[in-house]
Amino acid sequence: xxxxxxxxxxxxxxxxxxxxxxxxxxLSATVSPDLPSPLRSWEESKRYILDPFFKEGEMNQGIxxxxxxxxxxxxxxxxxxxxxxxxxxxxxxxxxxFTQAFxxxxxxxxxxxxxxxxxxxxxxxxxxxxxALFTIAICAMWPTVINTxxxxxxxxxxxxxxxxxxxxxxxxxxxxxILPATVPYLFTGYRLSLGxxxxxxxxxxxxxxxxxxxGFLWQEYNSLVYSHIILAIITIGLIGYALDRLMGLAEMxxxxx
Amino acid sequence: xxxxxxxxxxxxxxxAPPTALLELRNVEKTFPGRAKPVLTQLxxxxxxxxxxxxxxxxxxxxxxxxxxxxxxxxxxxxxIFFAGQLLNTPGPERAxxxxxxxxxxxxxxxxxxxxxxxxxxxxxxxxAVREQAEYFIDLVxxxxxxxxxxxxxxxxxxxxxxxxxxxxxxxxxxxxxxxFSLLDALTRFELQEQLVHICERTQKTVVMVTHxxxxxxxxxxxxxxxxNGPAATIGGILQVPLPRxxxxxxxxxxxxxYPARDQLLSFLESGVLSLDTTRKGQKGKEDEDAxxxxxxxxxxxxxSRWDADAGVRAE
Ligand SMILES: Nc1ncnc2c1ncn2[C@@H]1O[C@H](COP(=O)(O)OP(=O)(O)OP(=O)(O)O)[C@@H](O)[C@H]1O
Ligand SMILES: [Mg+2]
Numbered sequence: 263x264x265x266x267x268x269x270x271x272x273x274x275x276x277x278x279x280x281x282x283x284x285x286x287x288x289l290s291a292t293v294s295p296d297l298p299s300p301l302r303s304w305e306e307s308k309r310y311i312l313d314p315f316f317k318e319g320e321m322n323q324g325i326x327x328x329x330x331x332x333x334x335x336x337x338x339x340x341x342x343x344x345x346x347x348x349x350x351x352x353x354x355x356x357x358x359x360f361t362q363a364f365x366x367x368x369x370x371x372x373x374x375x376x377x378x379x380x381x382x383x384x385x386x387x388x389x390x391x392x393x394a395l396f397t398i399a400i401c402a403m404w405p406t407v408i409n410t411x412x413x414x415x416x417x418x419x420x421x422x423x424x425x426x427x428x429x430x431x432x433x434x435x436x437x438x439x440i441l442p443a444t445v446p447y448l449f450t451g452y453r454l455s456l457g458x459x460x461x462x463x464x465x466x467x468x469x470x471x472x473x474x475x476x477g478f479l480w481q482e483y484n485s486l487v488y489s490h491i492i493l494a495i496i497t498i499g500l501i502g503y504a505l506d507r508l509m510g511l512a513e514m515x516x517x518x519x
Numbered sequence: 520x521x522x523x524x525x526x527x528x529x530x531x532x533x534x535a536p537p538t539a540l541l542e543l544r545n546v547e548k549t550f551p552g553r554a555k556p557v558l559t560q561l562x563x564x565x566x567x568x569x570x571x572x573x574x575x576x577x578x579x580x581x582x583x584x585x586x587x588x589x590x591x592x593x594x595x596x597x598x599i600f601f602a603g604q605l606l607n608t609p610g611p612e613r614a615x616x617x618x619x620x621x622x623x624x625x626x627x628x629x630x631x632x633x634x635x636x637x638x639x640x641x642x643x644x645x646x647a648v649r650e651q652a653e654y655f656i657d658l659v660x661x662x663x664x665x666x667x668x669x670x671x672x673x674x675x676x677x678x679x680x681x682x683x684x685x686x687x688x689x690x691x692x693x694x695x696x697x698x699f700s701l702l703d704a705l706t707r708f709e710l711q712e713q714l715v716h717i718c719e720r721t722q723k724t725v726v727m728v729t730h731x732x733x734x735x736x737x738x739x740x741x742x743x744x745x746x747n748g749p750a751a752t753i754g755g756i757l758q759v760p761l762p763r764x765x766x767x768x769x770x771x772x773x774x775x776x777y778p779a780r781d782q783l784l785s786f787l788e789s790g791v792l793s794l795d796t797t798r799k800g801q802k803g804k805e806d807e808d809a810x811x812x813x814x815x816x817x818x819x820x821x822x823s824r825w826d827a828d829a830g831v832r833a834e
Contacts, residue, residue: 420621423591426609428638428688438634442625 296488303489310493320473321481325497332463332474333501335391339398340459344452347403351410351451356440361411372404376462380469390470394463401462405454413447414440449516453509460502475501537600539564540724541588541692546597548583555749556595557583563743563753568722572735574783575745575754581728582618584745585696588726589615601692611639614690616698618728620681622669629665632656632684639688655687656680658713660706675701682710686717695727699734708767711737719764732783736776737765744786754786 283300290297298306307325309316314326353360354368376397383393417440425439467476479494542564549556557580565571573581586592587599590609599606601613614635622631632652636643643651656665659679669677678701685693699707715738718725729735735742739759746754760775770776 420617420619421623423609423615423617424621424623426591427589427611427613427615428635429608429610430638434638439623442623445625 298489298492303492306487306489307493310490321478323473323478325475325478325493328473328475328478329497329501331472332467332476335394335467335472335474336398336456336459336463339395339462340402340456342395342399343402343455343459344406346399347406347451347455348410348448350403351407351448352414352436352440352444354407354411355414355444356436368404368407371400374401376401376465377469380466384470390472394466394470394472397466398459398462402455402459405458406448406451409447409451409454410444413444413451416447417443445516446513449509449513453506453513456505456509457502460498460505464498537564537603538566539600540567540569540602541565541606541726542600543587543594544598544600546587546594546599548580548587548592548594553749557748557751558587559750560752561597563756565724565726565741567724570718570725570727570738570740572739572742573726573728573745574730574732574735574742574787575751576747576787577730579745579748580751581745582696585615585618585694585726585728588692589613589694591615611635611688612690613692613694614685614688616678616681616685616693616695618696618700620669620674620677622677622680622684624669627666627668628656628661628672628680628683629653631669631680632687635684635688639690652683652687655683658686659683659710675703675706678702679706679710689721691724693723693725693727695725697728697730700730707734712767714738715765732780732787735759735783736761736779737767737770742783744783757782 286297287299290299310325314324314329316324317327354364379397379400380393383396384390387393387396421439421443422435425435430438463474464476464479466472467474468480471477471480475494475497479491479498482488482490482494544562546561547556547559561584563571573584575581583592587594588606590599590601590606590613593607623634626634629649629652632655633648636648636651640648653662653665656662659682661676661679661683664672664676669680672680678698682695682698685695699710702710711734714725717723718738725738727735727738736759742757742759743753744755744757745751757779760779761770761773
């Protein structure tokens, strides 16, 4: 019984993937002749996968090398996002006045697309790299801000009471009670922020033409090498999934019973 | 309007300065969004060095009373005095054992207790803090679990960490909210003895909520009985007629023990503190209801009355 379920759990995902590949083949053979078939995609992409770190020019590099560029960019932007977002979240959670002053603004800024921020970044910083980081940071920041604020606001009153009975100073209260009590929320925010940072990287690289998976994707579209678009899409998906799982592990580590 | 001066002067504050260490005067507390107050017209004073037990049904407002004494919540009416001053903030001189333990889940047992020690005595060296924390953890027999986090402990163990934490700050007043409710009989006996010992040695003032009538009789100088909520108040105060030092088993032999115990149990059952337990069985319902109305908020039954009762029983 259990063995059968295990078998199902192992085989069903492959069935799903096989189904999608079938559909893909069908589409490329019928309605979209421009779409390369799975086999052709593999033939044209395998060099990028099998030799992932070769470099033959700014945009002609193995997929591993391109992914590393993107990851580095995401890491910087993401770091900026949580360095700005965490204290902002604490301020929002702790101070009613601060919330009243900034909450409407945050609600308005939050849904703005990275495609809208990037030109502003270019105007602000003149160069494309800081503009990309700015865009990643400002888009990825919000889940951290909001989760931190929610975590601070929903802190168990019992913990605060312990601190009050011990007459902890405001500073001690923050460090010894509020911050540790908020850690699980903080990590949920960090995980969601990383997901968004990775979403934004593609848009930022496409618009700035920076070397990376997103830049590669856009360049190959312009040079009509469509199979490489698929390669880039699959790479982006796999890395995004891996990042989410990694952060999920970190989050679990801090989740309490 | 006719006599502005006299209306301005608040009579409760000016009438008499409090003499007891803890004193509540006509305290009323209503939680936001509730129509009826949880506690009302509640007056009681607890002199320094006294051990007061609070008994009342579930939901009567005992935890609310402890929170008021701790300064975690403020009364809507009336005043609470601590050491002659209006009490309005919490502080480590009034340590609390919370009913739900309220341990910090991200700290180990040692860290939970150490945090309290450091907060109460910031000048203490690291080494001294650790020693003091370890001493009190040992007192509650948790030395083996010193490195564990609360989620790895049983409920009774958590309760004991809460006790160690409160004792470790060496407070003037201990506010205990059902501190032994989850312990096995043996551990409870031991901790009760420790509590008796600590109280006798350091002359602590203790307010302890309990559902256990025998525990109240073993430990308390006075037992405060709370009426059922909502709008609970003090239904009576029982002066425990048993001599000290008291010992498990020994006090059961005292002639005043069982009459006192019966009184407490019948109060918990009916919400009425009856004067005569022997006739209680035959009393009609109307009789009991009448009792409630005639009972003054604070009735103190003195030792002499108990002696008389005890005499009847001893025959
Ligand atoms: N923070 C709160 N907000 C609203 N109502 C509350 C709050 N705390 C307690 N109450 C209400 O006040 C009443 C008394 O609660 P309290 O916890 O003081 O009872 P208790 O005597 O300690 O009961 P138990 O013996 O079960 O611990 C209850 O009806 C409860 O619902
Ligand atoms: Mg309670």
